[in-house]
Amino acid sequence: MNRPKEIFMMTFPLILLLGVLSCLYLESCSAKKEIQLIDSEPYPIEIPKGFPDIKIPEGNELTKARVALGKKLFFDPILSVDSSLSCGSCHLQKNAFTDLRTTSIGVEGRVGPRNTPSLVNVAFNPYFFFEGGSPSLEAQSLGPIETFHEMDFNAALLTKRLAADEHYQKMAQEAYGMEMKLFVIVSALASFERTLISANSPYDRAINGDSSAMTPAQWRGKELFFSDHTNCASCHPAPLFTNFSIENIGLEKEYQDKGRYRVTLKNEDIGKFKTPGLRNIGLTAPYMHDGSLESLDMVIEHFNVGGLGHKNQHPLIRPLDLSDHQKKDLIAFLHALTDQDVLLKPEWAP
Amino acid sequence: MKTIKVILMALIGLTMLTLQGCDNSGCTDPDSLNFDPEATEDNGKCDFPNLTVNFSYSVDGQELTKGTTYTINGTAISFSDVQFYVFNPRVAKDGVMEATGETHFISFDNRSIEFEDLTAGHKHMLMFGLGVDSTTNATIQPSDSDLADGAALGPQNPSMHWGWDNGYIFLKMDGMVDTDGDNVPNAGMEFHIGKNINFNTIALEIHTDALEDEVEVTVDVDFAKAFTGIDLSKDYITHTGDFPALANTVINNMKTAFAKK
CATH class of the missing domain: 1.10.760.10 (Cytochrome c-like domain)
Incomplete structure (x- = not known):
């Protein structure tokens, strides 16, 4: 008669232990999940009076996390083949995001054929580059990265390089809820560039x-x-x-x-x-x-x-x-x- | 009692035999490899052939390998990258086309495409677009979030998309050519060909019987033919927009470059 009771008494601590461990495991999982949650706090942006609206692609709505990631990428020479030049090397804030050169100078001192354009108010552009061939801020960002006389890098290799960086991986998760990939890179760069709005002249x-x-x-x-x-x-x-x-x-x-x-x-x-x-x-x-x-x-x-x-x-x-x-x-x-x-x-x- | 049991067993046995005799299930698809003309009920176990098309690179009969120097139209030339897109390849059987419905990226490292579950029988033609069609060109970017890792239209190294322009590079041939006549390639060669007007359909006879589970066809791509009529010591760079006539000549020449090996 006492046999079931004995079994229960023997197994109860084990069950209790298992329960506690399960709870701890679940908690640790949910903690991991928290890191993966998108930080969706919107980036406050004010469109100046009389200016047109900004067209933002679905899935790249402006958030603080995305702008922060884009800004970090913009000023990081990791984007160039030899890690010598960032976007900010030619688009300098002190020169209204130009470089005052006749034409831009890329990696290894390669002289390009075009003058560096200002990025101020670039958010309102319907197309990009001097010939207007690129349809979005997101798409255009690969131009300088892959052009021989600019950063001379490659989108696939850049994605691998950034994916190997823990800090960038964390920022990608926070900003877009996904691992570092090309979509994240171009979207974040576009997000930062969309914040460069000027109308106080x-x-x-x-x-x-x-x-x-x-x-x-x-x-x-x-x-x-x-x-x-x-x-x-x-x-x-x-x-x-x-x-x-x-x-x-x-x-x-x-x-x-x-x-x-x-x-x-x-x-x-x-x-x-x-x-x-x-x-x-x-x-x-x-x-x-x-x-x-x-x-x-x-x-x-x-x-x-x-x-x-x-x-x-x-x-x-x-x-x-x-x-x-x-x-x-x-x-x-x-x-x-x-x-x-x-x-x-x-x-x-x- | 015993007699009744024997009779019952015999009846059950007979019924089973009868039922088994009536089982006419099998593959009822005449386009399958295991079509059973006697079957009246499909058993869901039809087999269809897979066809792998392997592209082999050559220069006028010699295998094309990276860095090797060849002579094309009297000019020494070497290749560092040769890659192109194969758009929606299809094979023809009795006038009916069967397609992969996909875009495939072909390079030194990846030179095959696979048709899965084709109808069994003789495949007369292989057809495909060299490049990507205008809709793909206008609507897809390598950075699109819904492209799977490793997708043909995703980022490639070297790149197959123009960042400054909205479109894919259909055919990229990079390397060196000899411009000073010493038969040693000394100048960077860049053939980057794209734009919708340069999207051509390649059609070639393959005459292959797809009558086994796995069938392979090798298609030779003779890149010497791409340069027919071109003096490579003088004209060796086009990014299409900066030398559209040269790009157009090469892409049209490519129509003759593919042949079943």
Whole structure:
């Protein structure tokens, strides 16, 4: 009669022990799971008044964890083949995310064919690179990483390199709830770049009621800029000072770099390049896709003479017959588009 | 009692024999390897052949290996990477196409594609797109989150996608060519060919009987043919957009480069 009781008494501590161990195991599992949870706290981003909305791909909504990972990647030379260059090596905050060089310099000092574009307000671009061939910030990020005269690395190898890094693995899990993979790399880089929004220039303050924010010369330049005389604003309309159209401005008579043609293979696209935004242009010399115009004076003079007369040249590029005073006023206005905050924001610094 | 038992056993035995005699189950699919014309009920055990297509690389009859120097059109040339996409390969039997429905990446390290569970019988033609079709080109990126690890359209090394442009490289041939006439390759060769206008269909006769579980076909790719009419000492770099005529010539030449071995 006592046999079952004896068995129960003998096995009870064992069952209890098993139960405790199970609980501990489950707890440890749930703790592991916690690491894998996505940190989905949104990144607060303010779209300036009058600016268009930002298009963000589904699955890459802006969160603090994603922006943090993107920022770490952006400034990490691990992205280049020899770990010598980061995105931030050519896109320097102190230069409004350009490098002041005629054309960019990549690994082993390789000189590229294009001027480094500013990344400020890049979130609003509908397509990327001077020929507009890349459809998203995510997709474009592989361009510099894999280009021979930039970082000269490879997406598959980069993914392996980052996957071997515990810290990056942890950040990938926190940001995207998955192991480090190419999707995570390009998405995080795009997330950080989307935060680079600037709209606190004298021009912005002036049009929002503080007329003293711009000098008289800048006001005169503004009138000229938006006038039918110059038609600058036809391609460079506010608030972003670009309509993103891809145009030939008669920079050369024979284009070595054929621009948009490389994408479409159509002769009418030879020499066409994406219209850049003019915000912070006072900080981003030299100018044009090849950095061939060293100063804003040279840029204004190029448009004043009406370009060099390429067959694909935009019809609005024609002689303007501007006086010296008008040219100076236009340049003064372009300097009114400089937002000094761009150079100082700690959240954009390495 | 005993007699009744014997009778019962005999009846049961007879019934079983009768039932067994009526079992006409088997493979009823005439396109299978084990089609049973007598079967009236399918037993779900039909076997179909798998066909593996192996691509062998050659240069004018010699095996193409990395780093070896060959002579094509009078110019010394060596290859470091030769890779391309095979889009939706299909084989034809009596005018009916059977496809893998996939995009396959072919390189020095990975040179075969497999058709699974084909219909049994003679396969007359092999057809495939050299590259990827315009829809794939426009909608898929190597970084897409839903691509499986190791997917053909995922990141490759060397890369098969243009970061600056939205599209895949259909055919990549990198290496060196001789530009100074000493028969030693000295200048970097880059043939990176893509763009929708360069997407061609390759069709070749393979005349293969798929009548076993595993069947293999070897298709030779003679890369010397890719350069027919090209002076490689002068024209040896195209990324398509910067020299579209050269890219177009090569990709059209490739139509003649594939042949059953």
